[in-house]
């Protein structure tokens with residue numbers, strides 16, 4: 001059945017096509033690939049602007065199908081375009097020739113963590129990269145900065161509707177950040193230096209969900225809750241995101257402070273509804289990020305949000321009420337284990353404690369490798385050397401270091417095609433390590449405490465994953 005789109009021109013030649021993946025080389029290019037017959041059906045030629053509609057409306061440039069494509073009813077698009085229209089591979093999308101206008105103004109926003117990277121001349125660079133792109137308000141667009149994708153949200157366009165960016169377009173970058181922008185699903189390959197931790201977490205989270213019979217047979221109780229703790233920026237949230245992608249279970253994620261900000265006065269109900277949703281969608285992982293702000297030691301004020309006792313008791317009630325084989329696991333993360341209400345760590349609650357340490361030399365090299373994997377480097381850049389110069393840098397610091405080096409390259413030469421050792425040295429001057437000796441001591445003490453709290457280790461079951 002063909003649904004009609006709002007149309008200003010009166011022309012309604014639209015077709016329903018099936019979404020398919022593009023090759024990697026087409027990622028972020030703002031183009032979709034269509035068969036010749038599909039193009040003919042809607043009256044477009046290569047290079048024309050097409051409007052796409054699934055859950056959301058967006059636009060793109062029509063490009064020819066790959067030579068090897070046999071099917072006429074495919075529209076190939078990169079993951080970002082799929083996100084922009086709210087479609088997955090295999091979904092139906094309506095496609096038609098677009099009515100568009102020249103963009104006078106396009107305003108972009110970046111996530112808060114990227115904002116520090118924006119420097120003089122950056123606007124011009126972004127504009128050059130987005131030349132000839134078509135966008136609508138609300139779209140996400142990616143700009144590659146020396147191999148590093150940087151994500152933007154189009155927060156405003158003038159005139160409204162579908163617009164095409166050209167030489168005269170004023171491209172602005174908003175000083176208001178947007179929420180964290182995910183450009184693609186995180187996998188275990190995106191995490192450096194935590195192989196052992198990943199295995200343990202998979203054993204505790206994936207295994208009980210994939211093979212509950214194994215636990216039943218061996219009479220072992222699967223863990224109900226796993227707490228990841230460790231210094232800021234070492235990959236706790238990153239690891240949880242990878243679990244979300246890779247575990248094949250449903251995933252409900254909530255950031256502690258949101259419980260109070262998003263559900264003002266209703267935080268207790270929010271907890272209840274999260275667990276209700278989890279039960280309905282089991283197998284399910286409930287991820288409580290920055291959990292110390294949901295359940296701090298009672299009496300401890302957390303920021304200016306008034307933590308209610310009721311919220312903590314509701315959380316404990318939910319954890320206690322979780323049936324053994326309900327197939328729900330709670331994953332929580334914190335960098336302040338000392339602030340957590342101890343009741344949360346009792347047996348049968350968050351009883352598996354996993355320490356995420358700051359990266360050692362080898363881990364830092366791994367992390368640098370991951371974050372420079374698409375960055376063209378000159379030969380004098382040695383990741384070994386960089387790893388040894390970055391003692392005390394967290395994963396987040398290393399990521400920032402790489403981004404900063406890219407920015408330095410751009411500052412040196414607007415058309416730079418590679419990042420040099422000198423760029424990295426400048427970046428080392430600007431990005432400082434965030435992990436202090438005091439911090440390391442604090443977590444070491446906590447590890448001792450955690451050992452006493454930890455319940456009996458389970459037998460090795462990893463062969464089953």
Ligand SMILES: Nc1ncnc2c1ncn2[C@@H]1O[C@H](COP(=O)(O)OP(=O)(O)OP(=O)(O)O)[C@@H](O)[C@H]1O
Pocket residue numbers: 190191192193194230231232233234235236237238239333334335367370394395396397399
């Ligand atoms: N082990 C790692 N491997 C690769 N990248 C990492 C690693 N650790 C951190 N990073 C980078 O740093 C970013 C921030 O890390 P993350 O949000 O996971 O930190 P966190 O441990 O949750 O910190 P916090 O306690 O402040 O919440 C990640 O998105 C990733 O880009």
Ligand SMILES: [Mg+2]
Pocket residue numbers: 236237238289290333
């Ligand atoms: Mg985090």
